Amino acid sequence: MRLFRTTLFTALVAVGGALGTAIPAAAQTTLNVVTAGDQNMVDYVNNFLGPRFEKLNPGVKVRAVGTGPGDAGSQKIYEKLSAQQKAGTAAWDTDVAVVHQRGAATMVKENLLAPYRNEVAAGKLVSRDSAKNALGQNVDGYVIPMFHSQIAFAYNPDVVKQPPTSYAELAEWVKKNPKQFGYNGVKGGMSGVGFVMGWVSANSGMAEQLEKGPYDASKKAVIDRSLASLKDFNQYVVMTPGNAGTLDMLNRGEISMGPVWVDMFYTWVADGKMPPQIKLELPRPGLPGQPMYYVVPAKAANAALAKKFIDFAASPEVQAEGIVKQFNWYPGIDAQHVKAKMDEKSWNKLFTDISPESLASYGRPFPLSEYFTDILEGYERVVLK
Amino acid sequence: MNHRSWAGLALAAPALAIVAVFFIGPMAMSAVLAFRGKDGGFTLDHFAKAFEFYSNDLLFSAAIVVLSTITIGVVAIAIAGYLTLGEHPRTLAILRWLYRWPLFIPFIVTAQVMRTFLAKNGLLNHVLIGGGLIDPLQAQSLLDWRGIVIAFVWKQAPFVTLLVAGAMASIDRQHIEAARNLGANRLRVLFGIVLPQARRTLMVGLVLSFVTMLSVLSVPMMINPNSPTMLTVDIAYRINSHGDYAVANALCLMSLALASLGAWFYLREAARKAERS
């Protein structure tokens, strides 16, 4: 028994020592950046933004933590802020958060965020609608987009010679090519949800109203009718396990077409997980996209520094060098400011598969949150039953 | 209450306090949301909605977990039984070394490897086709209920085996030797002598696996999040896509009811044992 105890004690001391070194000395200010989304967003803050910002601001250490992809990642940030609000914590432990539209809308509604856009210079470089409105919630002043993310069809041109350009053509195509199209339903992530939203927009004839309002609860019947055709459609397609699941099946050649997030797609290409021939395409009348937002929690411990950080991260130089050049993501601030800071070739790489015109007309916002709920629940009632 | 009950409660108090403060309290705070209407009054609407939308998934979850638990039990008895009664030293050494590996693999990693292993063009089918066991056209994806069951059994069977093998090892060898000398074959010894004495441990392991599988999100989420799926996926979906904690908590309580049903088997046995002593 003694041997056991001595060793345990030694282990304890070693552990204590390790913990001591794991927690950095408090001599400097630590800026906590918590980001939803894929691991590469954490890497982006850690390896690209962090060192550059620290060089400009001696004594500051940028620490990035990821919360996981999709709305689930944003929800976890929301829950942590909400917990601090309810506990009456004076200084919140998150200085900058990067969240999806749905998360930002909820946070603004529950007073978890500080308005800051008008206090930073980069705030003047954003004018698109999605910088002011998230799923019908007014977020004007609370957010600056980090990058814009878009859902598109990825397809393998070896199999799909002529990709369908509309939902009607797609419905025809899957009948001729059963089990070649795959999407991830509504419970496995937003690329599947986005596809369902696009389907309803195309087949209900109320695309405009879904995005701009006004909300009309009596339209549920119209939505349900457009979903009935989706039930039929589903017989000919593969249901994939999640956003990454769709990419996964494209990777293994099990499907030859499916809706994916463009930014995720490029990450998979960069990581050597996507056959090089796979291309992207946007169908008529469109698929949804959304920005990821930089936000500052209402009681961030280092609010002033947080604003400085976002101002830096949203500057045209950083957007050009980091967001567009390094990741091939659509910029968050208005395009002309970013385009001016970079060479033509790198800029055009963004539009290899999807032209700027196609993106402008077929890249759509998500429906208002009330319609969003109606469509999802309609899907569960009509399609899944 | 007599002196001994107070002593017992005092001994259990620190452990109970940790669970009460850091889990039961927060859980109660969440669970009330399942009964609170928009106006703040009591309602069962959230349960009605949960049933309307997810009763299929409730049954699906129950079926998956029961099937997985039974399979885990069979695998654990087989391996632990051989470890106790087997006579071939090298086989025993290999088996002992072999069976534990999945124990060290977290659920989420299990889900991830199974997703790429069991897929239509995954490693499993490559091996089967390469070995001439199936035709390429016969290759099919196992990423449905089968994938979930396989992942659960793969991950949990070693856990139960380790427990049961430990319990079997502590059984008095004399009983076993005596029975063997009387001519009983190993199967009879296993079911007649060894297993009854390890029964309680087997139940503990199976009940723990049963409830754990009910509350794991990553396996159904990464293998088959589409309909029908397990309740944990629905809970995550209600929260992440709808911000709907009310229905999520109602589903959570439904899942708890299912878990209690499983735990009841064990607790009944434990209670009976307590009465005897």
Place this chain on the structure above:
Amino acid sequence: MSALSARPGIRWGDTVARVVVIALLAFAIFGPLANLVLWGFAERWYFPNKLPQEFGLTYWARVFAPRGSALASLWTSVGIACLTVMMSLAVAVPAGYALARLRLPARTLILLIFLLPQAVPNLPVYVNIARVFYELNLNGTVLGVVLVHAAHGLVLAVWIASAAFAAVDVSLEEAARNMGASAWRCWTTVTLPLALPGLIASAIFVFLESLDEFTGTYFVGVPDVTTMPLLMFNASMGGNYQIASITALLLLVPSIAFMLLVERFLKADVLAMIGR
């Protein structure tokens, strides 16, 4: 297990059956693990290639990038797991003993209470767990993370400890007491050593449970305390198989080391007992 029913005399068929069964089991266990190892070193792997076209260490370099602080978070994970084991055992041994041996009111209820953290899908509860920890000023501390892990692991520790104590033959204790040993001496020299294998098994499970946990760590520890499973979770959910596989492989090291260490002491202890 056809080997179970085999009789001497049919040796040859027996051997074949044994080899086949072991081979199948090995494939069932290492097949999926092979995927893990392959992805850990794959630089390029897509259809129609059945195996990675290009192997390399790029992603290992990424995990160990100085700013990623992977090693620090791995150490934090191990430290937290050790502390969780100590805390769990410290409270589970008396609780397990009481549940096995003493007449407890509402014993069944108490057993069920320990099961709750494991049985309830945690997602809707974490927002309130975080709130409680913030209110107690435990958020962002190692102690907080240890407590949240312990609350989850306790069922393993308590239930298994209780089963282990229940299995100890009461007549042995009575014999010791009859020979004049004090209650405490009887407990430390008879009861505890006999229950030790079970307790050690529970330590392994609590250790693994803590080492794999990420959601509780996020809500209670982040951003001040970060562990390796957090990285693994992000990478895995996003389909970043390389990073997820590497972190999983790294986490294998402390898991297996702890198991070997504990088993070694178990054997040493048992051997030491024989001489006395």
